[in-house]
Amino acid sequence: xxxxxxxxxxxxxxxxxxxxxxxxxxxxxxxxxxxxxxxxxxxxxxxxxxxxxxxxxxxxxxxxxxxxxxxxxxxxxxxxxxxxxxxxxxxxxxxxxxxxxxxxxxxxxxxxxxxxxxxxxxxxxxxxxxxxxxxxxxxxxxxxxxxxxxxxxxxxxxxxxxxxxxxxxxxxxxxxxxxxxxxxxxxxxxxxxxxxxxxxxxxxxxxxxxxxxxxxxxxxxxxxxxxxxxxxxxxxxxxxxxxxxxxxxxxxxxxxxxxxxxxxxxxxxxxxxxxxxxxxxxxxxxxxxxx
Numbered sequence: 001x002x003x004x005x006x007x008x009x010x011x012x013x014x015x016x017x018x019x020x021x022x023x024x025x026x027x028x029x030x031x032x033x034x035x036x037x038x039x040x041x042x043x044x045x046x047x048x049x050x051x052x053x054x055x056x057x058x059x060x061x062x063x064x065x066x067x068x069x070x071x072x073x074x075x076x077x078x079x080x081x082x083x084x085x086x087x088x089x090x091x092x093x094x095x096x097x098x099x100x101x102x103x104x105x106x107x108x109x110x111x112x113x114x115x116x117x118x119x120x121x122x123x124x125x126x127x128x129x130x131x132x133x134x135x136x137x138x139x140x141x142x143x144x145x146x147x148x149x150x151x152x153x154x155x156x157x158x159x160x161x162x163x164x165x166x167x168x169x170x171x172x173x174x175x176x177x178x179x180x181x182x183x184x185x186x187x188x189x190x191x192x193x194x195x196x197x198x199x200x201x202x203x204x205x206x207x208x209x210x211x212x213x214x215x216x217x218x219x220x221x222x223x224x225x226x227x228x229x230x231x232x233x234x235x236x237x238x239x240x241x242x243x244x245x246x247x248x249x250x251x252x253x254x255x256x257x258x259x260x261x262x263x264x265x266x267x268x269x270x271x272x273x274x275x276x277x278x279x280x281x282x283x284x285x286x287x288x289x290x291x
Contacts, residue, residue, distance in 0.1 A: 002100075002144070003041040006032075012047065012096065012134055013054040014089070020050065027067035029053060044100050051093040052078050058089060091127045096134055099144070099152050107152065111159050120163050121287065124194055128156060129283040132190070153190060160193040164200065171205045176228035181209035181218055183246070185237035191262055191286070192233050198290040215249070222254060229258045231290075234265035244271055251277050260289065 010017045023029045030049060032040040042050075052074050056066050066074065091114040098107035114123045135149060178199055180192055189211055199206050207225055209218070222230070230250070238246050243265050250259050251274035261273075262280040273279055280286055 002044055002047075004043070004047055005041065009042055009047065009050055013050045013093075015050065015054050015057075023053075023063055023067075027063060029063075029067055047100065048097050049074075051097055055090050055093050091123075092131045092134065095127070095131045095152070099135070099148055102148065102151055104151075104155065107155055111155065115159070115163075120197065121291070125283055125287070128190075153188075156190055157193065160190065160197060164193065164197050167197070167200050169200050170203050172203060175203060175205050177205045177207065177225050178229045178231060179207045179209065179218070179221055179225065179227045180231050181213040182211045182233060183237055184212055184214050186233070186235060187211050188233065188235035188263075191235075191283075192231070195231055195233075195262075195286060195290050198287065202291065215253075219253065222257065227257060229260060230254060231260040231262075234261065234263040236265070238265075240265060240268075243268070247271065247273060247277055262286065 004012075006017045006020055009015070009020060013020075020030070024032070030042065030046050032042050032046070034040055049071075053063070053066055055078055056074065057063060061077075069077070091110050094110045095107060097103075098110060111123070111127075114127045118126060131152075135144065135152065180196055180199075182189060182192060192208075192210075196206055196208050207221060207227065209221060218230075221227075232250075234243065234246075247261065247266070250261075255276060257276065259277045260280055261277060266279050267281065271279075278289075280289055
């Protein structure tokens, strides 16, 4: 069973820790446990409860009214909201709960509903990317396992692949050519798949090379297609101290090509980028650059 501090509940639910404490004291909405050393913590049931309470509160329910509702009544009300048009926050809370439970049906249903209501672009920006940020918090605090991450990543990946497969691309002869790849050792593909979807939506020519690509194969592909742009995402590889050298290697090897780089490892402000290398800072910039 996972254990959460009150600050972690704050990050995951969006409700300030101070507010959670007041609600506990005034309305007894949560019952934190204590470790053998008398440190307060919360469990998965508390997380699910505060996510539901957060959703109802956002939708106009006063905390005093929520506190009077039975758990079954809260769940029923939340379920009713699933069928109503809403923006990303509700879907994110539902995805977190589905991930904790490893409930594939609920996860898939939530993604499909969000895509129908918002469209894939806005689902990525308003639901999936904030959700992945929450996963990062859970990962850092040790409250999810690699199995949880693989569970949700593969379901999102399937959704993106289906969307890409359903595209009708009418590439023009003079359209710029983009090579998309992940470096050797890098397996986190979701952002690259999304960029692929956006480029294809704009009728660009894309050579998608996917995960774990040796550098020499990138060179061969570039020579074959004379690509205008190369795009990669660095999430966990190469090692942090080798990122600058990798940036320099890309720039020097493909001096006539515009190189776009995205991902956690390239957000370090101490990194320097040659003129032909462009850093993408966030998911909104992805749409600006590739949409």
